[in-house]
Amino acid sequence: QVQLQESGPGLVQPSETLSLTCAVSGASLGRNWWSWVRQAPGKGLEWIGEIYPSGTTNYNPSLKSRVTILVDKSKNQFSLRLSSVTAADTAVFYCARHMSGANTFDSWGQGTLVIVSS
Amino acid sequence: QSALTQPASVSGSPGQSITISCTGTSSDVSDYQYVSWFQHHPGKPPKLLVFDVTKRPSGVSNRFSGSKSGNTASLTISGLQDEDEADYYCTSYTAISTPLYVFGTGTKVTVL
Numbered sequence: 001q002v003q004l005q006e007s008g009p010g011l012v013q014p015s016e017t018l019s020l021t022c023a024v025s026g027a028s029l030g031r032n033w034w035s036w037v038r039q040a041p042g043k044g045l046e047w048i049g050e051i052y053p054s055g056t057t058n059y060n061p062s063l064k065s066r067v068t069i070l071v072d073k074s075k076n077q078f079s080l081r082l083s084s085v086t087a088a089d090t091a092v093f094y095c096a097r098h099m100s101g102a103n104t105f106d107s108w109g110q111g112t113l114v115i116v117s118s
Numbered sequence: 119q120s121a122l123t124q125p126a127s128v129s130g131s132p133g134q135s136i137t138i139s140c141t142g143t144s145s146d147v148s149d150y151q152y153v154s155w156f157q158h159h160p161g162k163p164p165k166l167l168v169f170d171v172t173k174r175p176s177g178v179s180n181r182f183s184g185s186k187s188g189n190t191a192s193l194t195i196s197g198l199q200d201e202d203e204a205d206y207y208c209t210s211y212t213a214i215s216t217p218l219y220v221f222g223t224g225t226k227v228t229v230l
Contacts, residue, residue: 035219037221044121044207044224045158045164045207045209045221047209047217047218047221058218059217060217061217094163094164099166099169102152102169102170102173103152103154103219104152104166104169104170104209105154105164105166106166106175108164110163111163
């Protein structure tokens with residue numbers, strides 16, 4: 001049973017860089033795509049971007065200029081960096097695994113709340 | 119790419135059936151068989167209910183079923199139960215535009 005666990009600071013200063021890590025256990029990064037999704041308070045889900053273990057990435061154009069997703073196969077984890085954050089970036093951030101052979105997400109982390117505030 | 123449109127809320131009594139719609143465009147829902155549905159209880163991660171429009175992952179109740187007509191996908195919950203009260207999101211994958219994954223606006227299901 002694959003498990004995903006997000007970790008990182010719960011409070012980030014405006015204009016700083018938000019950094020989160022998603023540790024994967026129970027399965028290797030293997031041949032799946034892996035994504036970050038966020039949900040701002042009172043809002044819906046928003047796809048941020050995805051990464052393949054080879055390092056290939058795709059990003060949401062609305063965030064592309066500020067987002068970097070990286071993979072560390074030696075640690076079986078991947079990470080998210082979001083630069084120049086504002087209060088509008090306050091959200092619960094989820095990491096998720098893409099289902100093999102299907103374009104959807106079959107396993108999710110519990111989510112971590114990141115507040116952008118001084 | 120705008121979010122897919124869902125009704126803000128849908129309600130029903132225990133045992134009833136309800137349907138949640140998800141309206142997209144020819145860039146997503148209409149042209150691809152990649153619509154998924156998630157159930158989201160507050161404080162928990164989203165749970166995949168339906169993928170590829172009509173398929174259910176192993177372990178998901180057959181009370182949840184998906185369909186699509188044109189640019190509108192639908193999730194039907196049959197035999198509504200108290201534990202079905204949650205937020206529901208559709209999502210569609212598109213190979214020809216970005217973002218690659220677009221979520222719906224979300225629907226709050228209330229069990230009366």
